[in-house]
Amino acid sequence: MKRTLLPLVFLGVFISLSFIFYPIDGYETTGIKRLYQIQKFKEDSIPYKRIPPGAYKNLADIKLNLTNIMEDSVDLILVENKDFESRVNKLFPSGKYSAAVLDMSDPENLKYAAYKENVGYQPGSVGKIAVLNAVFYQLGKLCPDSWEDRVRYLKNRNVSSRYWGTGDHHTIPVYDIEKDKLVKRKVQASDVFSLYEWLDHMVSVSNNGAASVMYREAMLMAAFEEYYFTLTEEEAENYFKETPRDSLTNLANMVVNEPLRELGISEDEWRLGGMFTRAAEKYVGRKGGSIGTPQGLMKYLVKLEQGKVVDAQSSLEIKRLLYLTDRRIRYARSPKLDSAAVYFKSGSFYKCDREKDPNCKQYAGNVYNYMNSVIIVEHDDGTKYIVCLMTNVLNKNSAGAHMYLAGKIDDLITKDHLDSMPSELDIEYRDDEDQGDG
Numbered sequence: 001m002k003r004t005l006l007p008l009v010f011l012g013v014f015i016s017l018s019f020i021f022y023p024i025d026g027y028e029t030t031g032i033k034r035l036y037q038i039q040k041f042k043e044d045s046i047p048y049k050r051i052p053p054g055a056y057k058n059l060a061d062i063k064l065n066l067t068n069i070m071e072d073s074v075d076l077i078l079v080e081n082k083d084f085e086s087r088v089n090k091l092f093p094s095g096k097y098s099a100a101v102l103d104m105s106d107p108e109n110l111k112y113a114a115y116k117e118n119v120g121y122q123p124g125s126v127g128k129i130a131v132l133n134a135v136f137y138q139l140g141k142l143c144p145d146s147w148e149d150r151v152r153y154l155k156n157r158n159v160s161s162r163y164w165g166t167g168d169h170h171t172i173p174v175y176d177i178e179k180d181k182l183v184k185r186k187v188q189a190s191d192v193f194s195l196y197e198w199l200d201h202m203v204s205v206s207n208n209g210a211a212s213v214m215y216r217e218a219m220l221m222a223a224f225e226e227y228y229f230t231l232t233e234e235e236a237e238n239y240f241k242e243t244p245r246d247s248l249t250n251l252a253n254m255v256v257n258e259p260l261r262e263l264g265i266s267e268d269e270w271r272l273g274g275m276f277t278r279a280a281e282k283y284v285g286r287k288g289g290s291i292g293t294p295q296g297l298m299k300y301l302v303k304l305e306q307g308k309v310v311d312a313q314s315s316l317e318i319k320r321l322l323y324l325t326d327r328r329i330r331y332a333r334s335p336k337l338d339s340a341a342v343y344f345k346s347g348s349f350y351k352c353d354r355e356k357d358p359n360c361k362q363y364a365g366n367v368y369n370y371m372n373s374v375i376i377v378e379h380d381d382g383t384k385y386i387v388c389l390m391t392n393v394l395n396k397n398s399a400g401a402h403m404y405l406a407g408k409i410d411d412l413i414t415k416d417h418l419d420s421m422p423s424e425l426d427i428e429y430r431d432d433e434d435q436g437d438g
Contacts, residue, residue: 023061023062024325025039030154032196033175037175037177050327051326053338054337054342055341063316066107077112078299080112080113081112084113085115088113091405098294099387100115100297101114101388103413104384105413117298118295119390120292121372125276125348127272127276129322130272132318135217136150136310136314139154140310161188164279167278167279168186168187168209172184195217198210203322211275212277215255219252220236222254223251246285248283256272263303263308269293270296273287273289292390295388297388298386322343322345324343331387331406334407336407350369365394368392370390371393372388374388387409389405
């Protein structure tokens with residue numbers, strides 16, 4: 001499938017754009033303090049075994065892969081390659097598995113495969129990408145002519161958690177540079193971080209409180225426009241107290257979902273229904289429910305790689321924030337990916353009926369048991385691909401199955417030898433630190 005190339009002069013613009021989840025040399029750019037500690041480990045040759053070799057890419061190494069593809073319609077890009085699709089589909093067992101896979105190693109000859117790609121799932125924490133997108137969308141509207149201003153506000157505007165950020169079991173890394181001390185703890189109402197650090201907490205450790213805080217900030221950007229940058233905490237809280245609940249709910253729904261519609265992603269393909277913490281629902285209700293499909297998520301990641309999510313700078317910065325420089329879990333934990341750069345978000349959502357099974361376990365729900373993985377993989381040999389995998393397999397933790405499929409899909413795309421596929425994906429997955437991904 002041949003693609004039309006942009007003139008080289010435009011390619012040069014994308015290539016020159018510099019480059020958590022965030023590259024570990026990004027502390028000076030972002031002020032994300034946890035990166036400072038990892039960077040010092042690297043500079044001082046102190047072993048740091050928490051992350052694999054593929055997590056050590058630098059800012060300049062992170063690039064967009066599909067900027068030479070001019071098509072505006074993602075449907076013209078995501079055209080199934082029958083041979084590729086046939087081989088990919090053989091990897092999935094029967095049951096509630098859905099996926100979309102795009103091999104973009106050769107942008108002029110993309111290979112796309114889909115397997116039940118339009119089935120909808122509760123996206124869990126994968127939905128936080130919609131919040132990440134909303135923040136950059138609003139910043140683009142507030143500072144349309146200056147990327148430098150957007151970065152400056154992300155780095156220097158500090159906001160407090162208040163009740164919005166409380167009530168989540170996921171911890172955040174709080175690093176004191178002067179004392180060289182890292183503490184992992186839950187978000188507190190008194191916490192104050194920059195927008196960049198809240199985004200990092202939301203994505204890299206999937207903190208639900210941080211997601212609600214940044215959801216709140218996107219709403220305030222939309223409501224106050226340029227006055228947002230001087231908005232006080234008291235003014236912000238008064239706005240939520242004085243605005244009717246239904247108006248706030250409608251604004252919240254619009255802020256996260258309208259930018260997705262503008263990208264050509266339909267409501268049935270991907271939508272976010274509300275905040276990530278109960279405390280945040282004090283003033284903002286839920287609307288429409290949350291749903292995600294492999295097709296909708298793939299459309300978003302393709303637009304991201306094209307540089308068409310807000311603009312090229314925003315697309316690249318969102319990709320940097322998705323670059324995994326923390327522990328890898330589930331799909332991303334496959335040893336096949338250790339040397340690769342991965343841009344990743346995982347999400348889970350489950351429910352147990354204890355009357356049916358008193359021993360129903362975490363991430364093994366018997367009512368529903370959603371586990372979702374979206375990932376961009378980049379090997380040093382030029383192999384690059386996107387996978388959106390969503391499952392709802394009852395009564396078992398699917399983390400091992402995701403990890404196993406990651407290895408098999410990587411084998412297929414890198415043309416390595418494929419072992420025979422067992423009928424069941426009962427791969428043991430043990431990770432004492434895995435708190436889940438909401």
